[in-house]
Amino acid sequence: MKKPAAPASVDEFQERLVQIADTLPKRLRQCADFVAHNTDRIALSTVAELAAGAGVQPSAFMRFCQLLGFAGFSDMQRLFRDSYGQRWPDYATRLDNLRAEGGQSPSALLAEFIEAGRLSLERLASTVDSEALDAAVAALAAAPTIHVMGMRRAFPVATYLSYAFEKMDIPSILHDGVGKLGRRHAIRPGDVVIAISFAPYTQETIDLAAYARERGNEVVAITDTVTSPLRRLGVHALDVSEVDVGSFRALSATLSLAIALAVAVGAVRQSR
Numbered sequence: 001m002k003k004p005a006a007p008a009s010v011d012e013f014q015e016r017l018v019q020i021a022d023t024l025p026k027r028l029r030q031c032a033d034f035v036a037h038n039t040d041r042i043a044l045s046t047v048a049e050l051a052a053g054a055g056v057q058p059s060a061f062m063r064f065c066q067l068l069g070f071a072g073f074s075d076m077q078r079l080f081r082d083s084y085g086q087r088w089p090d091y092a093t094r095l096d097n098l099r100a101e102g103g104q105s106p107s108a109l110l111a112e113f114i115e116a117g118r119l120s121l122e123r124l125a126s127t128v129d130s131e132a133l134d135a136a137v138a139a140l141a142a143a144p145t146i147h148v149m150g151m152r153r154a155f156p157v158a159t160y161l162s163y164a165f166e167k168m169d170i171p172s173i174l175h176d177g178v179g180k181l182g183r184r185h186a187i188r189p190g191d192v193v194i195a196i197s198f199a200p201y202t203q204e205t206i207d208l209a210a211y212a213r214e215r216g217n218e219v220v221a222i223t224d225t226v227t228s229p230l231r232r233l234g235v236h237a238l239d240v241s242e243v244d245v246g247s248f249r250a251l252s253a254t255l256s257l258a259i260a261l262a263v264a265v266g267a268v269r270q271s272r
Helices: 010-021 026-037 047-054 058-067 073-085 093-103 106-127 130-141 150-166 203-214 252-271
Strands: 146-150 172-174 192-196 218-223 236-239
Touching: 010 218, 026 058, 058 073, 058 106, 058 252, 073 252, 106 146, 106 192, 130 192, 130 218, 130 236, 130 252, 146 150, 146 203, 146 218, 150 172, 150 192, 192 203, 218 252
Parallel strands: 146 172, 146 192, 192 218, 218 236
Antiparallel strands: none
């Protein structure tokens, strides 16, 4: 089998990742999932560090690089160094410095979250897909009713969107799963679903999005990576990735995206 040409850009890399992700065996799929969630680390990490993060041997990670079309890890890393070297800051180093200088005092912890939020917003500004955002706004503005669902970490985003729509007199339903009661049968022809989920993805949110797509309804997905299961449903995908502090992730960039989405939808509906 002829080896594919190596991706020439990060966008091509992400497209290739989506194409092969579902066909990979378990260990290589672990590599794909880890890379999709941590593309910013490729330029600065060793193959051993990335393999450890993915939970595989370095040899498996090297095989993953070759399946993408690269001669080896160095070639893949060079692509990301060239693309992100001047655009994305080394946030891991900055956060490590904050910890070293301030320890774990409340003020130092606040500084870490502020820095993580700033970097998340910068990343969103440089990676947002304007065409996908325009398409999402157009679909939502035309919907008789907007259905919103986001569980666990995504729940604050879902509740904010529902609040914003209510204040703008836009018909919407928050699917919160309280009491294990589902409202999927409230989705009518022409309605649009906003599905919000980040790794580890919430099955209830994915199921609602899949149900809506099966019925022919459009879905706007706010998610984190090109390998998100929501993207496979044929949705309007809005990707947002948050920088974490330890194992905790704030929602600075996600809420900013949600606010912009709600206000844009309100403005279009009012103009009509």
